[in-house]
Amino acid sequence: MSALAWTAAASLAAWLWLLLAQGFFWRTDIWLPVRRTPASWPSVALVVPARDEAAVLPLSLPSLLKQDYPGEARIFLVDDSSSDGTGELARTLAAQHGGLPLTVTTPGEPPAGWTGKLWAVRHGIAEARTTQQPDYLLLTDADISHEPDSLRELVAAAHGSGFDLVSQMARLRATSVWERLIVPAFVYFFAQLYPFRRIAVDGSRTAAAAGGCVLLRDEAAARAGVPESIRHAVIDDVALARAVKSTGGRIWLGLADKVDSIRPYPRLGDLWRMVSRSAYAQLRHQPLLLLGTVVGLLLVYVVPPAGLVLALVTGDGPAAWAAGLAWLVMTATYVPMLRYYRQPLWLAPLLPATAVLYLLMTVDSAVQHYRGRGAAWKGRTYARPDRTEPAPDQ
Template sequence: MSALTWIASASLAAWVWLLVGQARFWRTDIRLPPGAAPGGQTPGGTRDAAPGGVDGRWPTVAVIVPARDEAEVLPLSLPGLLAQEYPGRAEVFLVDDGSSDGTGALARRLAAQQARGGLPLTVTSPGEPEPGWTGKLWALRHGMALARERTGAEFLLLTDADIAHSPGSLRDLVAAASGARLDLLSQMARLRADSAWERLIVPAFVYFFAQLYPFGRVNRHSSRTAAAAGGCVLLRTEAALRARIPESISRAVIDDVTLARAVKRAGGRIWLGLADGVESVRPYERLTQLWRMVARSAYAQLGNNPLVLLGTVAGLTLVYLVPPLTALAGSPVGAAAWAVMALTYVPMLRYYRQPPWRALALPVTAALYLLMTLHSAVRHHRGRGAAWKGRTYA
């Protein structure tokens, strides 16, 4: 066998292992677990039936929205959150994390314009983070403490300011978590994929995440794999207290995955899947915007470890770049590896309403992610760390 065939065979073997050993990571049919019936109805069969519990009522929910300079997206997301059709008691707490664009004032105006009957809104500000805290987790700490004090909420919905919820989202999340007895339920919001760069990079972002944290394995209580999507996390207050959230994860840059790990380590049951009625409205029309989004935490995902970085570069090259290169050089083995890669990507493209032929361009996207990861490492070693909205974390 030639060296070309040996290299292509190694890549094909890697893809066979991914197919067999990564809990069918390519699946996109993992949606809310039993508890939210079709049409937004609960297991009782009627829209307002309580999702279980000895007192036959819907749990009280506090919705916590950390927001820093989000005036651009709030008009697209906050009205829908305030208009949730939730049969129980729910309140929204928007934590203005030192915004300079009038985020807090805009939130108050949007609430005032809301039709009567919407969820009540409290806008609060925690001040600058104390040492040892990232900005988002400091905001969540403040919002969660205020919500527990005012509402005694049994569930906390942690959702980002750029996430738009369909009218029945909160009801369905609570019904699903109650029905499946979950301590943490997270839906990966459908990200925007309208611009050319979004269509190239965004579906792959979710695909790579699912490959790293297969949803089927995350959702298995006996598995150690844990992950969540920070844009939409429904968390039992009892589980948060048991896992000391957010104090135990105060330094986390990748806060969603760290949160899920803490809850699961504390004995909690967690679930992660794709969303239908939860969408991000944040636009990423230029490559620089997407690059910044990925690069700010890519090296932190690798533990800021140079050896892990080298292994990641080698792995991405073998798995994603070798197949097309060897196939174009005439290797049928390389072509087979490329075909397997493309086929596993097609379900995610369909979820994002993209044509299947785009799967052939996945190696190009992988090469961009590789460069973003290297850039993230360079920034870290230059002391610029994970930078986001004017803050840099070591």
């Protein structure tokens, strides 16, 4: 066989392995586990870190205030040094809508070694423990909207299945052209890296959560020492899940049908910044891991369409068959995610183009790191921590 045929065959082998041996990552039927009504509903503190979120709070905060929860629940919104009146707006919305009690607090700028979000979460948890002594903590972002029974369903799932951490990946907005092209692929790639089915398996080393919606047993948080033990983490949701699982906690992650992100990413630049700010941190700031990622993405996502075209031009039958089958498997595994996001299926064959965009975003993330800009978010830049985060375990 030709070199092209061997390369295409390697890509096909990689896709067959991903299809059958990577935890069936492509399936989207991962919903909340068994839910049972507790005899007595536990108390919950809803901790919301918020930095310059005045644009989205009118849509997200009322959904928390209106939670239909039978037990005691309080909201602790932590205004992380906002400059747009986030804290005052939150108080106004609470006065207008009523519902769950709301406490707005401000911790000030984070000290060295802390990311802003985790410093805000620490402050919110401390405030909740002083005020309420909650059984559970719901960590949710300020751009996340919840259906009225979201909290009740999360608690019932954690109680019914004995999980210490239950997290749902909020359905991200996919309305603009660039959101339609990039957002479903973002979740698809995440599931490929952290197969949801493996996360819930006791003894599995795979651990991840989605920071927009994490229900965490307070006892498990204390046992894992979070957020102090992960205070430097840029990818804080994955670090949180690892900390909880490494201390004996049982965790679960799946897709959401009652939790939505309302933050818009209308332009390519908006999505580019979202991905690139943490992509190199995911690779532990290691050049060799970056090189391996680039080579892997090219082999898995670029070789099938490029190899098929080249094989057809040169008349290389074996290469054409291998590349074509690899592209077909890739396309088929992407269809369920497009259906979950209610997107047209003709986007599925375009996944290689989206993968190239993600490759460029990852390389840009490394370039920004070596320029000293690190992971930047809302006016803050985080350099590489002294103690790097562990690589994902598959």
